[in-house]
Amino acid sequence: MKRLIVSCFVVGLAFNANAQNYWKKNTGKTAKVFLTNSAANEKMVDKGTVKFEKFGQPKETDACIFVDPDFKYQKLIGIGGAITDASAETFYKLPKDKQKEIIEAYYGKNGLGYTVVRTNMNSCDFSSDSYTYVQENDNTLKSFNVAHDEKYKIPMIKEAQKLIGKDFTFYFSPWSPPAWMKSNKNMLKGGRLENAFYQTWADYYIKFIKEYEKRGINVWGLTVQNEPMATQSWESCIYSAEEEGEFLKNNLGPTLWKNGFKDKKVMIWDHNRDLIYQRATTTLGDPETSKYASGIGYHWYETWNNKTQLFDNLTETQRAFPDKFLAFTEGCKEQFDMSKIYEVSLGELYGRNMINDFNKGTALWTDWNVLLDETGGPNHVGNFCFAPIIADTKTGEVHYTYEYYYVGHVSKFVKPNARRIGTSSNRAALTSTTFMNENGQLVTVIMNDTDNIIDTNLWIEGMAAKLSAPAHSIQTVIL
Template identity: 55%
Template sequence: MKKYNVSAFLLLLCGTMWAQQAVKPATYSAKGKQVTVYTTDSISKKLAKTNNLSFSASKQPLETEISIFVEPQKTFQSILGIGGAITDASAEVFAKLTPEAQKEFITAYYDKDKGIGYSIIRTTIHSSDFSSGSYTYIKEGDKSLKSFNIDHDKKFRIPLIKQALKTAGKTTTLFVSPWSPPAFMKDNNNMLKGGKLLPEYYQTWANYYVKFIQAYEKEGMPIWGLSVQNEPMATQTWESCIYTAEEERDFLKNYLGPTVRKELGDKKIIVWDHNRDLMNQRANVIYSDPEASKYAWGMGFHWYETWAGGKPMFQNVQKVAEAYPDKHIMFTEGCVEKYDYNKLQLWANGERYGESLINDFNNGTTGWTDWNVLLDEKGGPNHVGNFCFSPLHADTKTGKLIYTPSYYFIGHFSKFVQPEAKRVSSAVSRSQLLSASFINKDGKMATVVMNTSDAPVNYMLIIGTEKVSETIPGHGIQTLVY
């Protein structure tokens, strides 16, 4: 009969039990917790600290009372971060600012304490519509890519990205997206107006992504990942390229995925990168192919499906998350279109951001990325006249930054929801309020509340047997930190 070392066995058993206990998530209790309230309204308050509250005992809420119910023990997706795109346009406008205004801009976006703490940066692989003109990194017709260089970006874009990364810190996620291959690689011989990548250039174009990422990383800018193609179903007047779901699947499976994996290792690849309307079909086609799916970290989406006159299709995000729980979902672009200088302070523009952020996170989104971080007083520069709004504009005549409502609505999330936070269960009892809740790695909770009605709303935040009572202004947004 085999003899056992009892002491060793007990030590092993105790160690196993300790390990199991160590990974057990801590139980959150609101009892005795203090709540700091930050409020933005359409009159005077902008991310202002407006109240300090203390949790007290809660009883059964009545139907006549408006409540937000948070259950911190029920956690969902981890949050990658929140941020915006540093485009050529943003960098060119930034370069026109005085050193004082440049410092103000960097602090406003990327400083976690004095600003709103952006933690995601998107940038373009050569030109987009938000460039002063079309360009690539090679001589036209260079199939070998021997002429590849990123000198163009070293003048404006790279210096701004480096400043942003330095201020934002090491947890920042930088990802890249192409708008079009060079003209000679496409069937319309044009970077603009759609067209498709010619099959004979699939491998060349995959190599181009690798060269770009390697060049940026050589400059000291770590690239987290890339998307296959910006808006692959839109024939635009600017840089654009069309891929059907099957074409994107096959390009990813046979060329881009293997090339990136071999040359760059585990960079994250984002598919789709277009509106919510067709995202389910794209997910079905790409994710149902195991060889393509293994290269896809997840799916990116935009909010422009409302171009057709309908409402935002938030439910499609949830349906992709439900159907493919092993994949990630990331909001990769959104802005308020049709620029009008007289609408820079239009409150509804900010509310559009708040509504999207709350619904997208509640439906499973892991990261949320705005479009241009900065534009001029004309909504550009843009080489095809597609002028848009951004959260911050610069008046290049006066040199002053213009803060729009969108900046503050985004800030109610980005300032208080840190990378690696988890979304937690949160629900409201009346439809005029929208809400989402998160728990950060340090155990701090953040609940964002948005009032879509004209009148102030009195509400209770209830966590288990504890509650606080607060009032949110009409069309206001609040973040409660506790």
């Protein structure tokens, strides 16, 4: 393995005016380091402390991560994952001790610190079958009943809620209205919501919110429609930007407000980064629509038609709508293969997306399924995928993939209401982001997805700590 050694020298002892701001208020000069290093099979290992020493103007030959606490950006709403039918069904097929292990691993005081839970309203691909909450053609919704969810999904959500406590942030997304409301008379394979059922469908959201809140699950928010431009073999429904806007302006938004749910955070789009700017500018261009929307949701699957993720589209969208938060609402590695669950590339996919998403202004970050079984399901249309935790329901064995640890390098240490801090790297091989928690604690995450070891410096206003970034590693530095 090639090792890149980049020497660092202290150049002068002077601090600039801004440099004194942080260090005057923070006398502690040591930081804790937690490392995941695939070559050494180390996973979120406590590596002790590093010391900050005076370090003036860096040279171009000095590899550095630059952090400036004087520059504060978006506030973090939270980080978490989806408790789908598949996740919950898998969870309750496991022995009680494994259930406790998994719920603690995500939401417990020694776990990843997840505070966000997303779920599906009506079935999605990660359900064992298609279902709705009403009887066929019941346009009065008198038969509305969430009994289906009480077997697996609601109990698991409540388990998570109990451990999360006051920071519990729960939202839902529909994949499809009931078939009889749609143009293709099928929950699957796209189709559109018929105009005649716009208000009935808006009322359906209200029923869902009330039934979940009746069971003690406070609903923080919702997305209008999951992936509104995708005709899938599973539950799906198509809306143009104009159609989504009309539904929100004339039906969903007013119905939420009329029922006392003005505080619920509505997110539009909920699809890939490729069209996010066009969708936002079109849907939110009308102030009468925009007033009902709090955020703009997105997924990471634009690589089906692009070689890389289109992170810059997030920047343009945030600039256009600084009053709306950006929310990553779903992402996973597709095409499940049990023989590949321990590959570090799974974690690097997450690390790359999380770091770039946050640096582009994202305030809410939600993984897809928190748990799947040994097939990458259950999934009633065979769309089997990876998840941070894979559980073998036949043997009871629980597998923690690198996805789990890479997400944890952010979620475990960065708390809700933390502010993102100005951060940059002078080496393309190192990606990094920084947050400041409400208690003033600085948390910097650094990822190296190359085959080389890179020695670097964490430079903060005239002082720096020497670090080493092993090949295919991620580390969190807490000051």
